[in-house]
Amino acid sequence: MRIGWLGLGNMGLPMAGRLVDAGHEVLGYDVTAPARRAAASRGITVADSVADAVTGADAVFTMLPNGAVVREVLVEHSALVRAPARAVFIDCSTIDIADAHDLHTAAVSAGRRFLDAPVSGGVGGAAGGSLTFMVGGDAEVLATVRSLVQAMAGRIVHVGGPGAGQAAKIVNNMMLGINLAGLCEGAVLAERLGLDAATFQSLAAASSGDSWALRTWYPAPGVVQSAAVNRDFDGGFAADLLAKDLRLALQAGERTGTPLPHATAVAEAMHDLHERGHGGKDCTVLVRSVAGSW
Ligand code: NAD
Numbered sequence: 432m433r434i435g436w437l438g439l440g441n442m443g444l445p446m447a448g449r450l451v452d453a454g455h456e457v458l459g460y461d462v463t464a465p466a467r468r469a470a471a472s473r474g475i476t477v478a479d480s481v482a483d484a485v486t487g488a489d490a491v492f493t494m495l496p497n498g499a500v501v502r503e504v505l506v507e508h509s510a511l512v513r514a515p516a517r518a519v520f521i522d523c524s525t526i527d528i529a530d531a532h533d534l535h536t537a538a539v540s541a542g543r544r545f546l547d548a549p550v551s552g553g554v555g556g557a558a559g560g561s562l563t564f565m566v567g568g569d570a571e572v573l574a575t576v577r578s579l580v581q582a583m584a585g586r587i588v589h590v591g592g593p594g595a596g597q598a599a600k601i602v603n604n605m606m607l608g609i610n611l612a613g614l615c616e617g618a619v620l621a622e623r624l625g626l627d628a629a630t631f632q633s634l635a636a637a638s639s640g641d642s643w644a645l646r647t648w649y650p651a652p653g654v655v656q657s658a659a660v661n662r663d664f665d666g667g668f669a670a671d672l673l674a675k676d677l678r679l680a681l682q683a684g685e686r687t688g689t690p691l692p693h694a695t696a697v698a699e700a701m702h703d704l705h706e707r708g709h710g711g712k713d714c715t716v717l718v719r720s721v722a723g724s725w
Contacts, residue, residue, distance in 0.1 A: 432579060434458070435488035435514060437481060437504050438524070439466045441666055442550070443494030445557040446523070446583050448473040453582035460484040485514040490576055493522045497675055498530030505534060511541040519576050520545045523564075525604065525672070527679050528594040531567065535593035544572045547593065549600035552585065553647060554667055555657045561585035565603070567596035598683075605680035608673055608697040608714075610642040615718040618650050629654045650718035659713030667713030674701035674710070 432455050436447040439461040450457050451474040459475040460483070461467055467477045478484035481504055485491050491514050495501050501524055505511050511520065520538055522531070522545070531547040538545030546568040556562040564580055564587045566573050573580075573589055580587055590599045617640065621631045628651035636646050648667075649655040659667035677698035684691040700717055701710075707725070709716050719725055 432456070432489040433487055434579075435478075435485035435491040435510070435518075436460070436475065436494070437484060437491065437510065438494040438496075438500075439470045439475070440494065440496075441554050441668075442523070442557045443492075444469055444473060444475075445554065446494060446550075446562070447475050447492070449557075449560045449583045450579070451475060455579070455582075458484045458486075458488070481508040481510050482513045485510045485518070488514050488518050490519045490521060490579055493520070493524055495524045496672070497524070498526030498534075500524075501526055501534065502530065502537075506537050511538055511543050514543070516542055518543060519572060521548050521576060521580070522546070523548050523550050525549045525600050525676055525679075526597060528597045528601070528683065531594040531597045535568065544569070544575075545593075546572055546576070547596040548580070549596055550583075551600065551603055553657075555647065556585070557583070564588065565590050565596040565599040567591055567594050567598070601676060601679045601683060604673065604676040605691070605694045607644060608677050608680075608701075609693045610644045611648070611673070611714060611717065612693075612697045612700060613640075614642065614644045614648065615650055615715065615721045617645075618718055619721045622651065644715075648713075648715045650715040659715050660718070664709075664712040664716040667715070669711050670701050670704040670714040670716060671710035673714040674698060674705060677701060 434455050434457045436459040439459050447457050457475045458478045459470045460478045471477050493501050535545050548564050548566045550562040552562040560583050562584050564584050566589050570589050590596050632649045632654045648658050650660045680694050
């Protein structure tokens, strides 16, 4: 199939690369030159514009920072109408539920099909093709692109109608953020109690302190290969992106009258990282705030 891919960052690049490996023709576009260069060396045909990337596409994926950018690319840059009528639009970014509803509506008005399909599994899951896709929209539309998405997925779950994928993702990431805070506090306390980091991590992974964050992101050097602490917290899942997800969860909490004190505390911690100039670093850089070791 011919695929248009918009947003070739930490997640978009390895995801689009999986489609290249599966034999699809992928035309990608990103606003930054380094992202375009990395895409070219991963076998993606680099387009000069949003319009070029989607021309002739059977499916268009977006993997962008937030809902405003997805709207800019699909609606203001006219990707929805530049792509052929047969194209299915699959937005894998994490965006607000209301934005996802608006994009479903805009797609329907343009005579196009749209799915909100945010993912979980991080950059490792993107590279390894083991992401969980949480899909909102028409199940029949998902059926038409399921085999395509499969090249990037460990699991594809149809959660419900428009916006349901984003609702699931926002709640998931709120829980991840709270786990992350516990992980960073636990890692520092364990170290200060004289515990060997690798021994403690494997013990906790087999005990009730286990979490995906503990297994994938343990924030002490040399314990978990996939952890950003081993790369000076570069790449991975930026603190600013987790801050965005927590904001979306807190807004949803307000709308539904749900008290979220723990998510509120982690959102404040992410805001603090941003203020210190570390918003672009992986969110596990929080461990430095806990340790007071900047
Ligand atoms: P990123 O910042 O690395 O990538 C986003 C890319 O979009 C960047 O390369 C940027 O240049 C590009 N971009 C911005 N505006 C654009 C435009 N107008 N046209 C084309 N390209 C544009 O972020 P990421 O980590 O890849 O995350 C992308 C999305 O996936 C976010 O919504 C994030 O919340 C979500 N997400 C991230 C992770 C993770 O672990 N990094 C995991 C799951 C979901």
